Amino acid sequence: MTSLAPVLDALDAGLDASIARLADLVRIPSISTDPAYAAECRRAAEWLVADLKTIGFAASVRDTPGHPMVVAHHDGPAGSPHVLFYGHYDVQPVDPLELWHDDPFDMKVKEVAPGHKVLTGRGTADDKGQLMTFVEACRAYKQAHGALPCRVTILFEGEEESGSPSLKPFLEANAKELKADFALVCDTGMWDRDTPAISTALRGLVGEEVIIRAADRDLHSGEFGGAAANPVRVLAKVLAAVHDDDGRITIPDFYDGVEETPSQILKQWEGLGLTAEEFLGEVGLSVPAGEKGRSVLELVWARPTAEFNGISGGYTGKGFKTVIAAEAFAKVSFRLVHKQDPAKIREAFRAFVRERIPADCTVEFQPHGGSPAIQLSYDSPFLSKAKEALSDEWPKPAVMIAMGGSIPIVGDFQNLLGMESLLVGYGLSDDRIHSPNEKYELSSFHKGQRSWARILAALSR
Amino acid sequence: MTSLAPVLDALDAGLDASIARLADLVRIPSISTDPAYAAECRRAAEWLVADLKTIGFAASVRDTPGHPMVVAHHDGPAGSPHVLFYGHYDVQPVDPLELWHDDPFDMKVKEVAPGHKVLTGRGTADDKGQLMTFVEACRAYKQAHGALPCRVTILFEGEEESGSPSLKPFLEANAKELKADFALVCDTGMWDRDTPAISTALRGLVGEEVIIRAADRDLHSGEFGGAAANPVRVLAKVLAAVHDDDGRITIPDFYDGVEETPSQILKQWEGLGLTAEEFLGEVGLSVPAGEKGRSVLELVWARPTAEFNGISGGYTGKGFKTVIAAEAFAKVSFRLVHKQDPAKIREAFRAFVRERIPADCTVEFQPHGGSPAIQLSYDSPFLSKAKEALSDEWPKPAVMIAMGGSIPIVGDFQNLLGMESLLVGYGLSDDRIHSPNEKYELSSFHKGQRSWARILAALSR
Numbered sequence: 018m019t020s021l022a023p024v025l026d027a028l029d030a031g032l033d034a035s036i037a038r039l040a041d042l043v044r045i046p047s048i049s050t051d052p053a054y055a056a057e058c059r060r061a062a063e064w065l066v067a068d069l070k071t072i073g074f075a076a077s078v079r080d081t082p083g084h085p086m087v088v089a090h091h092d093g094p095a096g097s098p099h100v101l102f103y104g105h106y107d108v109q110p111v112d113p114l115e116l117w118h119d120d121p122f123d124m125k126v127k128e129v130a131p132g133h134k135v136l137t138g139r140g141t142a143d144d145k146g147q148l149m150t151f152v153e154a155c156r157a158y159k160q161a162h163g164a165l166p167c168r169v170t171i172l173f174e175g176e177e178e179s180g181s182p183s184l185k186p187f188l189e190a191n192a193k194e195l196k197a198d199f200a201l202v203c204d205t206g207m208w209d210r211d212t213p214a215i216s217t218a219l220r221g222l223v224g225e226e227v228i229i230r231a232a233d234r235d236l237h238s239g240e241f242g243g244a245a246a247n248p249v250r251v252l253a254k255v256l257a258a259v260h261d262d263d264g265r266i267t268i269p270d271f272y273d274g275v276e277e278t279p280s281q282i283l284k285q286w287e288g289l290g291l292t293a294e295e296f297l298g299e300v301g302l303s304v305p306a307g308e309k310g311r312s313v314l315e316l317v318w319a320r321p322t323a324e325f326n327g328i329s330g331g332y333t334g335k336g337f338k339t340v341i342a343a344e345a346f347a348k349v350s351f352r353l354v355h356k357q358d359p360a361k362i363r364e365a366f367r368a369f370v371r372e373r374i375p376a377d378c379t380v381e382f383q384p385h386g387g388s389p390a391i392q393l394s395y396d397s398p399f400l401s402k403a404k405e406a407l408s409d410e411w412p413k414p415a416v417m418i419a420m421g422g423s424i425p426i427v428g429d430f431q432n433l434l435g436m437e438s439l440l441v442g443y444g445l446s447d448d449r450i451h452s453p454n455e456k457y458e459l460s461s462f463h464k465g466q467r468s469w470a471r472i473l474a475a476l477s478r
Numbered sequence: 479m480t481s482l483a484p485v486l487d488a489l490d491a492g493l494d495a496s497i498a499r500l501a502d503l504v505r506i507p508s509i510s511t512d513p514a515y516a517a518e519c520r521r522a523a524e525w526l527v528a529d530l531k532t533i534g535f536a537a538s539v540r541d542t543p544g545h546p547m548v549v550a551h552h553d554g555p556a557g558s559p560h561v562l563f564y565g566h567y568d569v570q571p572v573d574p575l576e577l578w579h580d581d582p583f584d585m586k587v588k589e590v591a592p593g594h595k596v597l598t599g600r601g602t603a604d605d606k607g608q609l610m611t612f613v614e615a616c617r618a619y620k621q622a623h624g625a626l627p628c629r630v631t632i633l634f635e636g637e638e639e640s641g642s643p644s645l646k647p648f649l650e651a652n653a654k655e656l657k658a659d660f661a662l663v664c665d666t667g668m669w670d671r672d673t674p675a676i677s678t679a680l681r682g683l684v685g686e687e688v689i690i691r692a693a694d695r696d697l698h699s700g701e702f703g704g705a706a707a708n709p710v711r712v713l714a715k716v717l718a719a720v721h722d723d724d725g726r727i728t729i730p731d732f733y734d735g736v737e738e739t740p741s742q743i744l745k746q747w748e749g750l751g752l753t754a755e756e757f758l759g760e761v762g763l764s765v766p767a768g769e770k771g772r773s774v775l776e777l778v779w780a781r782p783t784a785e786f787n788g789i790s791g792g793y794t795g796k797g798f799k800t801v802i803a804a805e806a807f808a809k810v811s812f813r814l815v816h817k818q819d820p821a822k823i824r825e826a827f828r829a830f831v832r833e834r835i836p837a838d839c840t841v842e843f844q845p846h847g848g849s850p851a852i853q854l855s856y857d858s859p860f861l862s863k864a865k866e867a868l869s870d871e872w873p874k875p876a877v878m879i880a881m882g883g884s885i886p887i888v889g890d891f892q893n894l895l896g897m898e899s900l901l902v903g904y905g906l907s908d909d910r911i912h913s914p915n916e917k918y919e920l921s922s923f924h925k926g927q928r929s930w931a932r933i934l935a936a937l938s939r
Contacts, residue, residue: 222700235914247767247786325791
């Protein structure tokens with residue numbers, strides 16, 4: 018067993034250098050969903066490999082049919098556990114660019130209030146800043162002790178923001194190399210600025226694009242209006258039918274596999290004291306828009322949703338064009354909970370849409386990823402060790418929460434590698450991930466590094 | 479009175495030169511709805527003024543707060559009538575550009591079948607080709623006789639495709655100069671390739687943009703989905719409520735002022751022998767999508783509509799983005815008939831939308847033009863003269879029809895200048911106006927010129 022104090026000291030002393038390294042990584046616009054940025058994704062992977070090698074990892078860029086993986090290995094003392102750390106180096110698109118106050122790829126340290134600093138830019142919170150907290154903890158361990166306290170394998174993917182098409186085949190092909198005692202997954206958040214959290218449930222996701230077509234060309238709405246089918250009108254009718262007036266989803270069998278949350282869990286969540294006004298107030302809202310009669314935490318942690326993430330059809334430029342579009346499309350996603358089956362949800366939605374397509378219109382579907390929800394066990398020994406380590410670092414003790422978002426990797430680790438995950442991260446709900454002006458708290462970055470040092474120490478005891 | 483034959487001969491001999499002139503005008507991308515093309519609109523106006531001067535018109539570019547007008551005057555014999563010819567030199571946008579087979583601004587003469595030639599490009603049919611048929615008829619008259627058979631004033635506007643904001647003030651300010659015995663308006667079509675038509679009714683138009691806003695930023699649909707209001711969902715609900723299952727518009731008082739078409743008129747239209755399959759078959763459709771139980775001609779000529787001309791919100795690029803948009807918008811237009819009041823329709827729609835905006839969302843409206851429907855008198859003397867002249871030129875006699883589109887100028891001439899309009903044009907329903915690959919029949923261009931020569935002669939008798 019190695020002493021923790023010099024590791025924490027090394028992290029404190031090296032903070033500025035660690036910020037500079039993160040800025041280098043943020044500078045690479047690794048937008049995975051847009052094929053135009055494929056070379057940048059590879060560059061981000063190469064940057065990480067080079068950095069991990071300086072720490073002493075055996076690291077390499079590993080090709081896939083899509084963006085490459087980064088895999089790195091480092092030994093630990095005999096008898097120590099073996100952990101797999103997962104993060105992703107790809108980021109979301111940055112449009113609309115005009116809403117950013119600064120260049121999204123030129124990270125800045127900004128003092129937003131006296132003593133309160135943030136790191137700005139795309140990927141600072143999701144997920145480059147988060148994954149670097151772990152890398153920096155490893156670097157400090159090597160600096161202080163010349164060794165890591167346990168065996169560490171690192172896996173960084175580059176397709177997390179675009180449905181992870183290469184991930185499953187890669188895990189299957191490299192199962193033996195990647196299997197560890199458990200995984201550490203950092204793509205999650207704190208409960209609040211003072212309170213670290215461990216996530217024990219995550220919603221699943223089904224993404225689907227619906228394209229409705231009618232005439233074989235755009236039509237003049239004077240000449241054909243009233244006679245010709247309008248795909249925007251058909252699409253609006255279809256989407257409007259998805260929710261009833263109480264916010265419940267009307268797709269047949271959609272709620273199959275959804276369980277009611279046990280009352281003691283609901284009570285725990287209630288105990289966190291978060292009102293709908295507080296939760297939604299951060300983004301300028303105040304009234305929950307989901308199923309009636311449920312708390313806002315239950316809505317985002319334990320209830321499924323149907324969301325329309327994008328819609329387009331006809332003339333959308335400046336001014337007006339009296340046109341009836343030849344086609345219109347929507348990007349639709351479903352958040353899943355408990356035992357909802359992604360494949361069944363996708364089929365149920367497609368059947369629901371097809372039933373509503375009138376004569377003269379056709380519909381095409383394009384799938385965009387799917388993963389079931391995750392529910393982790395509350396009684397694993399590493400969960401309690403991590404909880405203690407986190408509680409030592411932060412002003413308030415760690416809490417067990419759930420997550421509204423999806424981290425498909427957690428299901429894949431469970432199903433393909435037989436490995437549970439410990440979900441710890443330092444993001445805050447106002448980090449504006451996926452939006453303009455994404456930021457990461459400097460305290461998340463610094464204390465996040467220290468937290469991983471503590472967790473590695475605790476897990477190795 | 480002057481002889482018609484040499485005028486027609488001059489038109490036949492000058493056809494190639496007239497095609498070259500039209501190509502010059504089409505080459506100017508005078509897209510009025512997009513501010514980026516303002517200078518091109520002015521260039522088109524200047525081109526027309528220069529051309530009209532070569533014919534002997536006293537022509538000038540007349541500034542407005544928007545795109546300029548072209549006004550030109552030419553004397554006629556004492557005692558001859560005074561006609562005002564109206565057209566517009568602005569054109570629709572050309573997106574999506576990738577669907578065009580040729581450069582939309584590089585007009586080509588294409589033989590699409592043996593002996594069947596078309597002129598391709600944006601504005602060839604709407605309205606540059608049409609207005610040049612009249613200019614060429616005047617040119618040929620001057621060439622053959624050194625004079626016109628009647629007094630002619632020409633008015634070309636440059637904002638017809640963007641709501642004509644400057645038109646009314648210009649007509650009001652120049653009423654004395656522009657008032658004639660009647661107007662000739664060329665922005666209309668033939669019944670079919672062999673049958674010329676005079677339009678006696680036109681639908682009105684109300685354009686409206688609806689912008690719905692919720693959160694103060696785009697949100698991650700995992701973090702906030704199920705709790706936060708989604709503007710795309712709200713917009714879909716609003717638009718879906720506009721039509722009932724029978725295609726009838728549900729906005730309260732929407733049908734105020736709509737009259738049932740007299741049965742003898744419906745019978746005349748029935749006599750034209752056009753089936754829904756034929757009308758819609760041209761554009762790849764077959765089933766009327768408007769109010770149930772009405773013929774396709776009644777739907778487009780005598781019934782009001784609500785059309786969604788454009789919609790956009792959230793992520794619409796390639797791939798997928800799990801975002802809840804901060805805002806979404808739709809461009810909506812209403813075609814009006816009979817005595818429907820544009821201002822009342824606009825207000826009724828806004829009230830209808832406002833009622834459906836939930837807590838946490840706001841709505842903004844942007845008006846985009848409005849004009850009532852037009853019903854012209856069947857018994858004016860110039861109508862019967864024009865019908866006869868047209869019947870002399872084309873294989874089949876002229877028919878009286880209605881129009882689904884709006885030509886606000888006709889109402890303005892009536893209301894502001896106390897002047898009725900004769901609506902004659904040579905477009906065909908497959909000209910793809912407002913769409914990619916717009917074309918104008920070479921026969922429309924050539925026989926259209928000859929038709930105007932005949933009409934001018936007939937009106938002057």
